[in-house]
Amino acid sequence: MPDALLIPASLHWLAPGEPVPPHIADWLGEIGSMTRRFEQHCREVTVQPVREGFVPRAALRPEEADALPDSPRYWLREIVLLGDGVPWLLGRTLIPEETLTGPDRALVDLGTVPLGRYLFGGAALTRDYIHFGLANEGAGGEACWVRRSRLRLSGKPLLLTELFLAEAPVYGAPQPTHQEGR
Numbered sequence: 001m002p003d004a005l006l007i008p009a010s011l012h013w014l015a016p017g018e019p020v021p022p023h024i025a026d027w028l029g030e031i032g033s034m035t036r037r038f039e040q041h042c043r044e045v046t047v048q049p050v051r052e053g054f055v056p057r058a059a060l061r062p063e064e065a066d067a068l069p070d071s072p073r074y075w076l077r078e079i080v081l082l083g084d085g086v087p088w089l090l091g092r093t094l095i096p097e098e099t100l101t102g103p104d105r106a107l108v109d110l111g112t113v114p115l116g117r118y119l120f121g122g123a124a125l126t127r128d129y130i131h132f133g134l135a136n137e138g139a140g141g142e143a144c145w146v147r148r149s150r151l152r153l154s155g156k157p158l159l160l161t162e163l164f165l166a167e168a169p170v171y172g173a174p175q176p177t178h179q180e181g182r
């Protein structure tokens with residue numbers, strides 16, 4: 001599994017009040033579907049699963065285990081999301097087995113369907129928090145912004161980490177915050 005397609009374990013999570021550029025905060029603070037937002041910046045968003053399968057609690061990173069209840073096993077989904085074939089985002093989702101009940105069992109069969117299509121397709125989704133972070137700081141390459149959300153489907157938790165790759169529109173020129181000439 002090429003590590004370049006996996007979100008690194010060593011991430012710097014920002015403390016409350018640490019400065020975030022406004023344009024970045026606008027993107028990372030998105031409470032709607034990131035898939036839908038990306039679709040406004042390309043013709044087609046596609047998802048390539050990199051790894052999917054059940055893992056034990058021991059496979060969770062410490063801060064992931066802190067964010068999720070004990071469970072016999074968790075569904076792990078790691079993906080690359082592309083805009084018009086350009087990698088824009090790495091996604092890592094962990095779903096406790098107890099969340100996979102009723103229709104939500106469909107979460108293990110998503111394959112190339114973007115997770116957001118499922119999550120934002122119903123009315124049962126809530127978001128506990130969004131944390132902002134940085135990956136690969138000072139490693140010679142540009143740092144990438146990361147966000148981690150704990151989401152709930154009918155109150156049942158799942159954890160989603162999204163790393164925004166260098167080509168993502170997140171880093172594009174700031175969008176005008178007002179209509180010029182009005």
Ligand SMILES: C=C(O[C@@H]1C=C(C(=O)O)C=C[C@H]1O)C(=O)O
Binds near residue numbers: 116160162
């Ligand atoms: C959660 C969403 O789905 C996107 C797609 C993902 C996937 O298919 O695993 C993961 C992260 C998201 O960027 C969303 O659209 O907000």
